[in-house]
Amino acid sequence: MKLGFTPEQEAFRGEVAAWLEEQLSGPFAHIRGITSQTAMAEERHAWERALGAAGWSAIGWPARYGGRDADLAQQVIFAEEYARARAPGRLGHMGVELAGPTILHFGDDAQRQRFLPKISAGEEMWCQGYSEPGAGSDLANVRTKARLESGPDGRRWVIEGQKIWTSLAQFAQWCFVICRTEEGSRGREGLSYLLVPMDQPGIDVRPIRQMTGEADFNETFFDGAVTAEENVVGAPGDGWRVAMGTLAFERGVSTLAQQMQFRNELAQIVDAAKANGAAQDPLIRQRLAKAWRGLQIMRASALRMLSGADSGALSGPAFTYKIYWATWHRELGDLAMDVLGQSGEIAEGDDYAFDDLQRMYLFSRADTIYAGTNQIQRNLIAERALGLPKEPRGTGQQ
Amino acid sequence: MQFEFTEEQRLIQNMASEFFRDRGSSEALRAALESERGYDADIWRQMAQELGFAGLTVSDAYGGQGLGLVEAAIVYEQMGRTLLPSPMLGTGVLAATAIEHAGSETQKREWLPQLAGGNRCAALAVCGRGGAHGSARVDAVLEDGRVHGTYRFVLDAQAADLIIAAARRQDEVMLVALPRDGVEVERHVSLDLTRPHHTVRVRGVEPRWELPGSGAAALDVAIQRACILLAAEQTGAAAEALDRTVAYARERVQFGRAIGSFQAVKHRLADMMIQVEAAISAVYFAACSADEAPATLPQMASLAKVQATETLTFCAANMVQLHGGIGFTWEHDAHYFFKRARASATLFGSVAEHQERLAVHMGLEGEAVS
Numbered sequence A: 001m002k003l004g005f006t007p008e009q010e011a012f013r014g015e016v017a018a019w020l021e022e023q024l025s026g027p028f029a030h031i032r033g034i035t036s037q038t039a040m041a042e043e044r045h046a047w048e049r050a051l052g053a054a055g056w057s058a059i060g061w062p063a064r065y066g067g068r069d070a071d072l073a074q075q076v077i078f079a080e081e082y083a084r085a086r087a088p089g090r091l092g093h094m095g096v097e098l099a100g101p102t103i104l105h106f107g108d109d110a111q112r113q114r115f116l117p118k119i120s121a122g123e124e125m126w127c128q129g130y131s132e133p134g135a136g137s138d139l140a141n142v143r144t145k146a147r148l149e150s151g152p153d154g155r156r157w158v159i160e161g162q163k164i165w166t167s168l169a170q171f172a173q174w175c176f177v178i179c180r181t182e183e184g185s186r187g188r189e190g191l192s193y194l195l196v197p198m199d200q201p202g203i204d205v206r207p208i209r210q211m212t213g214e215a216d217f218n219e220t221f222f223d224g225a226v227t228a229e230e231n232v233v234g235a236p237g238d239g240w241r242v243a244m245g246t247l248a249f250e251r252g253v254s255t256l257a258q259q260m261q262f263r264n265e266l267a268q269i270v271d272a273a274k275a276n277g278a279a280q281d282p283l284i285r286q287r288l289a290k291a292w293r294g295l296q297i298m299r300a301s302a303l304r305m306l307s308g309a310d311s312g313a314l315s316g317p318a319f320t321y322k323i324y325w326a327t328w329h330r331e332l333g334d335l336a337m338d339v340l341g342q343s344g345e346i347a348e349g350d351d352y353a354f355d356d357l358q359r360m361y362l363f364s365r366a367d368t369i370y371a372g373t374n375q376i377q378r379n380l381i382a383e384r385a386l387g388l389p390k391e392p393r394g395t396g397q398q
Numbered sequence B: 001m002q003f004e005f006t007e008e009q010r011l012i013q014n015m016a017s018e019f020f021r022d023r024g025s026s027e028a029l030r031a032a033l034e035s036e037r038g039y040d041a042d043i044w045r046q047m048a049q050e051l052g053f054a055g056l057t058v059s060d061a062y063g064g065q066g067l068g069l070v071e072a073a074i075v076y077e078q079m080g081r082t083l084l085p086s087p088m089l090g091t092g093v094l095a096a097t098a099i100e101h102a103g104s105e106t107q108k109r110e111w112l113p114q115l116a117g118g119n120r121c122a123a124l125a126v127c128g129r130g131g132a133h134g135s136a137r138v139d140a141v142l143e144d145g146r147v148h149g150t151y152r153f154v155l156d157a158q159a160a161d162l163i164i165a166a167a168r169r170q171d172e173v174m175l176v177a178l179p180r181d182g183v184e185v186e187r188h189v190s191l192d193l194t195r196p197h198h199t200v201r202v203r204g205v206e207p208r209w210e211l212p213g214s215g216a217a218a219l220d221v222a223i224q225r226a227c228i229l230l231a232a233e234q235t236g237a238a239a240e241a242l243d244r245t246v247a248y249a250r251e252r253v254q255f256g257r258a259i260g261s262f263q264a265v266k267h268r269l270a271d272m273m274i275q276v277e278a279a280i281s282a283v284y285f286a287a288c289s290a291d292e293a294p295a296t297l298p299q300m301a302s303l304a305k306v307q308a309t310e311t312l313t314f315c316a317a318n319m320v321q322l323h324g325g326i327g328f329t330w331e332h333d334a335h336y337f338f339k340r341a342r343a344s345a346t347l348f349g350s351v352a353e354h355q356e357r358l359a360v361h362m363g364l365e366g367e368a369v370s
């Protein structure tokens, strides 16, 4: 067991820090520190390209697909420096962290060559088409359908249906979609994992405004949308397995970057508490200390999870990590508002647009909902890790 | 950076786990508690002499194993699963660390091999007001070469051949070795039967020897290291409480189904596992960090102690609740876990105290309560 870094790793840290500083005090100074998912999307797409061109976009990937074959320690260092430099939130995260690893792991060679370089180069942005109005926690209940038909350039999938809560679909060039490709199939059977281009007449994206006032997510309608026959990951009908594989990548190294962002948020709260005197309040001090503790624990849990990732078997923290960070972050939001007091309830300008901490307070309410709600996480822990009886499935229709 | 057990650490884990599974059954625990000493001398001899558990972190120059806190935590975690009483914490961690840090070369040569080998035992007596929280609260005095004071909440004093006691001489905290027969040791009936408290009364006793090093620094290191190992032990106890409660929830049937199929029960068990994993992370992060960078020991001790306390308190309470009536009986082991949780929560300082120290460490100005 070892936490420290070698001199070579520290040298790598220096290289990362220098590049980030040069970019973020130079050409990208105007987007430094942006944490909003949607703000200045065009400039942040340019940032994705800059990361890609310098080989910093997906460092854990194989070099032939635009990565650097970076090991865990280097990825930890990169995440730390990225946050320390207050580099902007990644517009490309769903490609780099979800679509890319899925294609790398479950895709075929042609798909890897077609898609991965464009993702790591920051050219193509992605979104995730899982949830539907009738399929949220019960994801296997998806109704969106696709069937193979002949088209002018050969056979292609034709897709009908509706997805919802599709984050960043308005900025994405591609979407990975789970849909039903076997007529009459139910549940996990007969689903396929399709890669679908967003810029086409058969797709209609309508933003949904969320409680923060911003619209990160959308309704996505598929009305005769098409994608080429070869754009199915895994065999047709085997989409459930691939879809679950994608969810497993959510537990990947991206968690490190997220933690570092959390660390910045806690530092901001501590500064605010010192500035307005809340730091003298013994109860606030206890909660700040508790938040600090949670941060160290998340770091240790992520390192345990990632260090053991090669052994195949899921370790304890792989089950408990999501609910832990989500709950921690939601409590951090409450703490931020208790520290800010009433001044936290006022926006700076004329729009319903708030500062980082206030927006974090609101956004963190979603953390315990997306990527498996807290209740679903508890079911998974109880059933998969502790071996307790499975939830009985109802027969009700909806 | 590789945050996984090494091959050697796995071997230690297997050895400890086998030993405690073999010797630490519920029957063995109960037999030990019934005995005169309150622990099984034969098991303790085996732990100390055959397995080297008494001197895990004592340096090998003085007859110990010279292992780090990570390795020691592995053993404490496995021991915690059994709640097996022994003088290991008082002798092997508190007293031995104090001697190693403040003792003279001669004192170390004379005593550490004895303690590490389990041939003799020692206890660390810190203060009157609230148990062993740190050097700041020492209130016994060393005047005209004699110690006066009442030390409360002393661990493992009954078994001790030597008492290492803290006392103030003017403004300085000194450590001295008191002969066992010059002091009065009272063993209390304690809520946690597995770890009884003692009061040590010292009325003008002349020390056998003084430890020349800084008493305050040695005390703080000893207690902080003990915090991390106590936290490892708490984590083991919590993991055991979870395992036993899961087993019960799978087999106990009500309303025609296993109670573990009710979400109110299974979600509570999931919450217990979340807590246990958090404690494992906190303990090994703290141990590893303190081994690699000793300057981090104070905050790492508080981190581990607070998390493990929260975890064991939650898991032990739910062990009682989810067992229903049987969980409230003397016959079932749940009450041992529940009481161990309570006593460990206050040993070496409360959650609030440790969190306040963390707040100061984070740069929030103010005074740490110690």
Ligand SMILES: Cc1cc2nc3c(=O)[nH]c(=O)nc-3n(C[C@H](O)[C@H](O)[C@H](O)COP(=O)(O)OP(=O)(O)OC[C@H]3O[C@@H](n4cnc5c(N)ncnc54)[C@H](O)[C@@H]3O)c2cc1C
Pocket: A127, A128, A129, A130, A131, A132, A133, A135, A136, A137, A138, A164, A165, A166, A167, A168, A217, A366, A369, A370, A371, A372, A373, A374, A375, A376, A379, A391
């Ligand atoms: C900000 C945000 C971004 C999102 N981005 C995306 C995206 O990019 N792509 C995408 O596909 N989806 C996305 N989602 C959707 C998200 O995955 C779903 O909201 C989530 O899976 C929950 O589904 P639901 O909203 O239908 O709620 P429901 O499943 O209807 O749940 C409602 C409540 O019932 C509880 N519940 C449901 N089943 C059980 C059970 N078996 N036991 C106990 N309690 C239960 C839930 O925990 C919840 O509290 C996003 C959601 C949010 C909030």
